[in-house]
Amino acid sequence: MNENAFWQLIDECAPATPEPEAEQLAVALTNRLTAGPVAAEIGFADQLSWALYRLDRKEFGHDLSGDGFLYTRAAVVPAGRQTYEAVLRDPQRFVPYASDRIWAESLLYVPDEAYRRITGEEWGRNTRYSYESYSNTAGWADA
Template sequence: MDENAFWQLIEACNPSVPDPGGHKLAAALTARLVNAPVSDVVGFAEQLSWVLYRLDREEYGDGLSGDQFLYTRAAVVAAGREEYESVLRAPQRFMPYASDLVWAEALLYVPDNAYKHLTGDDWDRRTRYSYESYSNTAGWSHV
């Protein structure tokens, strides 16, 4: 799955109503991925980790706990490509997503759930980029 296919899938599955926690988006994404080959699940996981990694920078996360920062980055991704790219260009657009009312933690579990459904096994695979908070050491000047 390339970056365009990833964002098209996010857009296609994004609910038209508010989705605190990203649960509806995560359910729709999982439903799509369980009807696709395992390679699509792997590709989705790789793209998700990449876009989250790109937001793992000091200008976004300074002052947030690790979990707050991760779930906030997920909320930016859940908002779609246009908003995501807007946040990359203008870091001040990030902090409104830091409210726990808009976090999208559920998005993080989509690959795990889809993989388990398709294979019967737990997801036990690392992606090329870690989406864990503060793993992008180049994005943090004090690291």
Template sequence: MNEDAFWQLIEDCRPTEADPEAELLAPALTERLAQSPLSLVTGFAEQLSWALYYQLDRKEYGYDLSDDAFLYTRAAVVAAGRAVFEGVLQNPAAFTPYATKLIWAESLLYTPDRAYKRITGEEWDRNTRYSHESRSNTEGWAD
């Protein structure tokens, strides 16, 4: 899955009403992915890790959030769609409303795992290219 397909899938599954914590987005994505080839699920997981675990794992977004809060807040930025994500990359101040209001989209993190289990019937012991651990993007945290 390429970057454009990743963002299009998120856009296609986003509800029309406000859903800042992805409570409606995550099940819609899971359903769509579960009806797709397994390669789409793994591709989605890789693109999600790139956006969430690498691109947004930078000190200018870290604030004073715990590692979990920082991760879930970054997930909310991704769940908000490509325009918001790219806006945050261009202007770190655009991350502030997500961090200060503690908007968390934790459910987005488990979307590929749930789709994988629905397709295979097994738990997914996945490893993506980028670590899910906050502050693992050493370039993003360099002085």
């Protein structure tokens, strides 16, 4: 799954509400990925990890706990690609997600649940990029 396919899947599975609910999106994504090949689930996991890794930067998370920062970064994804890219360009756009404690922890479990449903096995989460808070060392380096 490439980046365009990832964002298209997010858009297709997002609830039709002004503020997408992460829980509803997670259920829709899991169901959609479960209906396809395991390669789609793995591709989704890689793209989700990449998106979260790119937001793992000091200017976004300097005042948040590790878990809070992770769940808040995940909350940017349901807003769609346009909003996500705007947040990347302007850290001030991240502030509402952090200050309103908008969390999307449920999105983090989509790859695991889809993989389990497809294969009947647990997945070890081997993605190219770690989405864990502070793993993007370049994003936390002093400029």
